Amino acid sequence: MQVDKTTLTDLSIFHHDEEQSVFHHFNFAQTNGGREYVKYIMANPLDTVKAIRDSQQTIQALMLVQEKWPLDLITNGTIMMIEKFYETAIDPYPKQPDFVTSAIYKIFHSADYSITKYTVTHAISFLKGMQIILVLIGNEKKSTQLQIWYDQLKYYLEKPILKEIAEIDTNEILSPKNNLIYANYLRNHFKRSMFELIDIFCKLDAYMSMAIACKKYAFEFPIVEDSEQPFVNATGLYHLLLKIPVAYDISLNKNENFIFLTGANMGGKSTYIKAVGLSVYLAHIGMGVPAKSMHLSLFDGLLSNIQVEDNIFKGQSYFYNEVQRIKKTLEKISDGKNWLILIDELFKGTNIQDAMKCSTAVIEGLIKMKHSLFVLSTHLYEIGDALKQYKNIQFRYFETNMLDDKIEFSYQIKEGISNDRIGYLILKREGVTKMLSEL
Helix, strand or coil, X not given: CECCHHHHHHCCCCCCCHHHCXXXXXXXXXXXXXXXXXXXXXXXXXXCHHHHHHHHHXXXXXXXXXXXXXXXXXXXXXXHHHHHHXXXXXXXXXXXXXXXXXXXXXHHCHHHHHHHHHHHHHHHHHHHHHHHHHHHHHCCCCXXXXXXXXXHHXXXXXCHHHHHHHCCCCCCCCCHHHHHHHHHHHHHHCHHHHHHHHHHHHHHHHXXXXXHHHHHCCCECCEEECCCXXXXXXXXXXXXXXXXXXXXXXXXXXXXXXXXXXXXXXXXXXXXXXXXXXXXXXXXXXXXXCCCEEEEECCCEEEEECCCCCECCCCECHHHHXXXXXXXXXXXXXXXXXXXXXXXCCCCCCCHHHHHHHXXXXXXXXXXXXXXXXXXXXXXHHHHHHHCCCCCEEEEEEEEEEECCEEEEEEEEEECCXXXXXXXXXXXXXXXXXXXXXX
């Protein structure tokens, strides 16, 4: 599925303030390599149903073995120590270590022996942990990817000397002779294979991280299918970054492919749009989604127009950048493929008359595109009545209750067009009008 940097930013997949990013909430990886692979997965949505289902199956299988995962045996420190061992220049070991040559090496190459000793200790833990993982994966129904990793692990770990190393008690103090025998094999005969094992573990660590997230947040796995016409049906959909989220239902299809969303500022429009986009995005990386249920088509692309900014260095106004974003969107979605388009507060950067005329022109053009789904919010309620002639537009609004100058946001979405005008009330409630009158 195609996305761009703007969309990733709009949906907060990644964010300069890490705690506000989706990645931060999914990152339970134990290793640096696992963390980087989580980031890779989240930046690269999948483009086939087969790949999505395989990712789902991988995560679901790991959810079943999470409690038995050998976190105490394989840590980031373990991985770093083994990698450092291969990157560090060490004086050659005796070709056939025995009691005497090992003792001499320990005395006259003490620094190198120290690194060797600690590396062998970490290698024991690592290989013991990988043996446990091999058994855990072997007992579960495997996705295609898990089967590949399982076969690779089995190939490497069944070597007699590796089985011997993995069976050593982690509390056992090895003799210099055994330390050098094992280190010699690991350094001179198993370097490439060890790095491949570490790579497999880091990828498993990444998927385990996502499995932990799915379990922690009680996500549901969506049904994704190939379809000539795009659709999204979800119940109990919510935004995962909110502490107390409000759930929504949504249905978009070829006959009703456009949601025209209105409501007061702070009423929930932006959150709703982001919740829809984020769940569709998560579905396309094979993750569970924050919803009671979700059934959707495979999308070829997802584009958003939420946080447009001006650019003073290029002399570009806010409105100009809004127009350019719409233009680029139209260029992309004219390919006849299935797209989901999210637009929040269209044309905020110009006067109201211009904005109404521009917004109507854009909406009347977009609704002709039957291979795309649209969720568009606007503060221009006045254009809604003229759009009611189009049967494929769904009109939704967020309710606001006002009593004695007090504003209550229910965050409930309803059918129709909002007519709330609360800007002045907010100004008054915050004491701004009083301050102005006292100037």
